[in-house]
Amino acid sequence: MSNASIVTPQEWETARQELLVKEKAHTRAGDALAAERRRMPRMPVDTSYAFEGPNGPASLLDLFEGRSQLIVYRFFFEPGVGTWPEGGCVGCSLMADQDAHPAHLNARGITFAYVSRAPQAEIARLKERMGWDVPWYTLTDSFDADFGVDEWHGTNVFLREGEQVFRTYFVNGRGDEALGSTFSYLDVAPFGRQEEWEESPAGTPQSPTYRWWRRHDEYGTEAGKWDDTLDRVLGAGEQKRA
Template sequence: MTSLPLPDSALPPIVAPEEWAAAHEAMLVEEKAFTRARDALAARRRRMPMTPVETDYRFVGPEGEVGLLDLFAGRRQLVVYGFFYQSDVDGWPEKGCPGCSYLADHVPYLDHLRAWDTNFVMASPTDQEKIVDLRRRSGWDHVPWYTLVGEAFSHDFGVAEMFGLNVFLRDDHDRVFRTYFVNGRGVESVLPTLGMLDITPLGRQETWEDTPEGRPQLPPYRAQRRGEYP
């Protein structure tokens, strides 16, 4: 990406090291409070109740049709990302939802997650042939991506017309429970690029941000490589 113009007037003020250290120390008070608040929110999530999943939702993967329980792959926890990839997405089938594509680019080496008895998969209403093609072109071969059978899962779990993360827990009797759901900007917690940008003086450089005058601001998603794969 080409750097945007950045006039001197838009740069942070220049101060002596002692003044910078004082400003940094003052900012850290709020940052540490935010960290504690984030930990408290995570603790509250862990204390959320759960609700049983009674429907036998079905999915199709590379090896055929499976049920929701199969997506756990023998693990205790399951995170299912509803990837918005269907005919009313701009650029379909060559492209998926830009935000979903951005998230898929960030899915890590999944063995680290699986070491904590947790599996991650993506699911979309599109057939496997198109999913496999987009996954291959996008470099997401390490991410399990299933086709939804019917519309029940999408409607029941909040991803019929939008992306979203659902979390499920399996007990010792193979009963499945829904424990958590988030969509919209709530999925940012799993996108490390945004966290890194948030600690820089230019931030995410997007129009919605509260940014000092003169600093770069462009529409969201411009940095995504959606549809621009080798």
């Protein structure tokens, strides 16, 4: 048993409401940070980095898979780490277990991928064992050193404009611990959640709040049409956001 006090339901609700004020302030501060993050300066990436993928050689542009935004997590799976070759870094593996289904990020024009030093045969085996469904590439050059992930895990974010790639954001350490959900990745992406309530730079693509949501196997299908009966429920939730 903890040393927390035992109270009546009314006293508990009072304490919850007092804490809720602070939690809402924390959420609003997170929204403001995400808005500032979307205004980070961009760094051109002019080096032609090379990777190995399940289908052979791949460039950094290839990792985008035709989308405009790319989030890359450096997964430590290589000789000398963890229980190689049976498994990779336990912390990276925990991160991978909590990563949301990539279809939701894909729907917002984002590709999420892992990069490691392990060869593709070992990556394929581990993906099969763990049930992970994220594109995973083998590092072949200085990409990890150049982007701060040669000695420690980290997440790099990129934006593509035509053939030009820009680095827009980087987080590592405990900052990585907060990632994993669809929304946490959207909040570090160049265009954010792309919903109308967000405070974003002019020209950022945006759509009505919530209405892009689908079950992960229904994006772009007849079954994936928005159910208008949800507008009332989600509209009520939007009012509570304030």
